[in-house]
Amino acid sequence: MTDIARLAGVSVSTVSRALSGSSLVPEAKREEILALANEHGYVINEQARNLRLKKTRTIGVVIPLGHEVGQLISDPFFIELFGRLADEITARDYTVLLSKVAKPEPGWLDRLIQSRKADGLIVIGQSDQHAALNEVARDYLPLVVWGAHLPSQTYCSVGSDNIGGARVAVEHLIRKGRRHIAFLGVPLLPEVGLRYEGYRRALTAAGITEDPALMAPAHFTVDTAYDTVRSLIESKTRFDAIFAVSDVIAIAAIKALNAAGLRVPEDVAVVGFDDINIAAYVSPTLSTVRQDLARGAKVMIDLLFRRMEGEDTPSATMAAELVVRQSSGA
Numbered sequence: 001m002t003d004i005a006r007l008a009g010v011s012v013s014t015v016s017r018a019l020s021g022s023s024l025v026p027e028a029k030r031e032e033i034l035a036l037a038n039e040h041g042y043v044i045n046e047q048a049r050n051l052r053l054k055k056t057r058t059i060g061v062v063i064p065l066g067h068e069v070g071q072l073i074s075d076p077f078f079i080e081l082f083g084r085l086a087d088e089i090t091a092r093d094y095t096v097l098l099s100k101v102a103k104p105e106p107g108w109l110d111r112l113i114q115s116r117k118a119d120g121l122i123v124i125g126q127s128d129q130h131a132a133l134n135e136v137a138r139d140y141l142p143l144v145v146w147g148a149h150l151p152s153q154t155y156c157s158v159g160s161d162n163i164g165g166a167r168v169a170v171e172h173l174i175r176k177g178r179r180h181i182a183f184l185g186v187p188l189l190p191e192v193g194l195r196y197e198g199y200r201r202a203l204t205a206a207g208i209t210e211d212p213a214l215m216a217p218a219h220f221t222v223d224t225a226y227d228t229v230r231s232l233i234e235s236k237t238r239f240d241a242i243f244a245v246s247d248v249i250a251i252a253a254i255k256a257l258n259a260a261g262l263r264v265p266e267d268v269a270v271v272g273f274d275d276i277n278i279a280a281y282v283s284p285t286l287s288t289v290r291q292d293l294a295r296g297a298k299v300m301i302d303l304l305f306r307r308m309e310g311e312d313t314p315s316a317t318m319a320a321e322l323v324v325r326q327s328s329g330a
Helices: 002-008 012-019 027-039 046-053 076-090 108-114 130-137 162-175 190-205 222-234 247-259 293-308
Strands: 058-065 095-102 120-124 143-146 156-160 181-184 241-244 269-274 287-290 316-318 321-323
Touching (some): 002 012, 002 027, 076 293, 095 108, 108 130, 143 293, 156 293, 162 181, 162 241, 162 321, 181 190, 181 247, 222 247, 293 316
Parallel strands (some): 058 095, 143 156, 156 316
């Protein structure tokens, strides 16, 4: 920069302002400085600039997997939400730093923040880290989490109405004449726990007694979900419908049902949760509860940037919409 200043006959600060597009430098002089910079191959040292400004112009996107170490970042839900977030972040001229934290150890989030690699953090999923998120949020403002809104929560979260979405899905199955509806998921996780509550409320409202034998603890990977459904079939437990807490689990369930000679939806109706892109293209097409990930990503980034400016924003819960397709008899 000193060399460019000498060639242009101006101060280093004038060169700095010109290269940043400041209107304080006359247009003719600004163009002259830019031309000299291009001619002599000058490139702005972004790291030095960011260090001076105490900013990285980077947003960290973190996926903690304390609950499901076998789940991959290539999971369709992660890919779709991450893509939406990346579009929103890069539109603001920030870069994205993706981190997967398998088997989170105590202090993992503090260490990530203290590394100062990002100006703010988006966490996809609470996993089993609700307490860690709560603790960090007391002192660290630029943090937004995709997940459920829980009692006594100190961090900002964005997510769907998990209870309402699950309830409308199960009510749909009941209206289709299904009375023995299996629940596929692990309720220990915050979002899944709320979906289980919606499932229970729908059964209660219809006068159906909950059957513990229809609780199948399916995990978020295709292979484990497939095995869970095969075990349910082999147990001879009577069921005529499945409510799965994710589309990945629902698709694995359909595969297991087909392998056992059961027809979907004639023998067993299936409804998932998420409405990932592939849901409309599997056979039969999957009925599911749609989470508006495009809107969710936009809301998350809007809230994060407001928090980066010092605003203590509230959490947001979006409505969930039932999408009825072939797997439940459309």
